[in-house]
Amino acid sequence: MNYHQYYPIDVVNGPGTRCTLFVSGCLHQCRGCYNQSTWRVDSGQPFTQTIENQIIADLKDHSIKRQGLSLSGGDPLHPHNIPTILQLVQRVREECPDKDIWLWTGYIFNQLSEIQREVVNYLHVLVDGKFEQALYDPSLIWRGSHNQVIHYLR
Numbered sequence: 735m736n737y738h739q740y741y742p743i744d745v746v747n748g749p750g751t752r753c754t755l756f757v758s759g760c761l762h763q764c765r766g767c768y769n770q771s772t773w774r775v776d777s778g779q780p781f782t783q784t785i786e787n788q789i790i791a792d793l794k795d796h797s798i799k800r801q802g803l804s805l806s807g808g809d810p811l812h813p814h815n816i817p818t819i820l821q822l823v824q825r826v827r828e829e830c831p832d833k834d835i836w837l838w839t840g841y842i843f844n845q846l847s848e849i850q851r852e853v854v855n856y857l858h859v860l861v862d863g864k865f866e867q868a869l870y871d872p873s874l875i876w877r878g879s880h881n882q883v884i885h886y887l888r
């Protein structure tokens with residue numbers, strides 16, 4: 735898996751102060767996408783074990799109180815990204831049980847594949863659906879268009 739950005743301190747993508755990772759790779763091609771540079775799976779840079787370890791260390795760092803991890807992109811549920819994302823969310827749940835995990839995807843919750851649902855099992859919140867320009871509303875929080883749904887899973 736490749737990624738574009740990792741922010742160890744982020745207050746925009748989800749509630750509270752968070753770690754946020756923007757991964758590479760997206761098949762949805764939404765009109766009006768704000769992040770087209772992330773569509774190719776080989777864009778950005780490799781997501782290494784070092785970065786994974788850094789995320790875990792940042793979540794465990796008590797000098798800054800973080801509420802959790804946000805995974806966006808690109809699409810973290812792109813088939814190419816699933817093995818790495820699955821490993822990451824498993825580690826966060828195991829090693830940082832007090833943190834929540836939010837994930838944004840262009841896929842629809844009830845149309846996910848078996849392996850995508852395996853990732854979702856570890857999430858606290860899934861924000862789903864493609865960005866629909868006609869349904870765009872800047873007053874929405876944590877989603878861009880009205881068709882997208884914030885699923886609170888636990």
Ligand code: SF4
Pocket residue numbers: 760761762763764766767768769770772807808809839840863864865
């Ligand atoms: S799902 Fe997100 S990253 Fe992918 S095309 Fe749509 S808006 Fe862009």
